[in-house]
Amino acid sequence: MKTSNYQRGLADTEYLLAQYYKRTQKIDSALVYFESSAKRAEQENYNIGAAIAYNGLCRNLYLLAKYEDAESACKKALENIKSESDIEYMTKADTYTALGTIYSRQDLIEKAQENFLKVDSMHFLRPLRPDVIAAAYQNLGGIHLKFDDVTLAESYYKKANDQFKKLPVAAAEFYMSSNNVELGKLFLQRESLIRQIVY
Numbered sequence: 001m002k003t004s005n006y007q008r009g010l011a012d013t014e015y016l017l018a019q020y021y022k023r024t025q026k027i028d029s030a031l032v033y034f035e036s037s038a039k040r041a042e043q044e045n046y047n048i049g050a051a052i053a054y055n056g057l058c059r060n061l062y063l064l065a066k067y068e069d070a071e072s073a074c075k076k077a078l079e080n081i082k083s084e085s086d087i088e089y090m091t092k093a094d095t096y097t098a099l100g101t102i103y104s105r106q107d108l109i110e111k112a113q114e115n116f117l118k119v120d121s122m123h124f125l126r127p128l129r130p131d132v133i134a135a136a137y138q139n140l141g142g143i144h145l146k147f148d149d150v151t152l153a154e155s156y157y158k159k160a161n162d163q164f165k166k167l168p169v170a171a172a173e174f175y176m177s178s179n180n181v182e183l184g185k186l187f188l189q190r191e192s193l194i195r196q197i198v199y
């Protein structure tokens with residue numbers, strides 16, 4: 001079925017409205033427009049439009065702790081990715097990161113790690129946008145820190161900072177400041193573990 005340019009335009013407009021409502025903290029309206037955009041795009045076989053809208057829906061749902069619905073939206077995003085074009089490759093990686101976050105917030109650590117490592121593998125094959133791969137590294141650092149594997153955790157946090165440095169200055173400073181807080185916690189945890197061994 002051929003995509004209607006008019007319907008595709010409507011789907012894109014609804015997505016932009018969803019982003020507007022998200023940024024203005026009107027989350028209920030954002031969710032309505034993300035879902036409407038995704039469904040309209042699906043009806044028109046506008047797969048990448050559907051994937052991006054479902055990704056947005058997923059990310060907003062998990063912020064509301066609606067994890068089951070968020071997981072379903074993420075999986076629909078992945079189902080709509082049909083090729084390896086740059087935008088679809090990046091959307092796939094970002095969706096795996098979102099899925100990893102959903103599982104991590106529910107302490108489903110193995111599932112979380114699996115999705116973050118998928119992003120790492122994708123980056124190895126084709127470099128991802130710095131903020132996307134950095135988010136995966138940061139989360140992997142957090143997972144290993146939970147299990148007191150401070151050496152591996154530190155390596156992931158440092159990898160995240162290396163990627164954040166590639167962003168525009170203001171964004172780099174913002175993301176690195178939060179990442180450095182995690183590094184600070186890591187150093188405190190390392191000192192605590194050393195004291196336990198010594199004493």
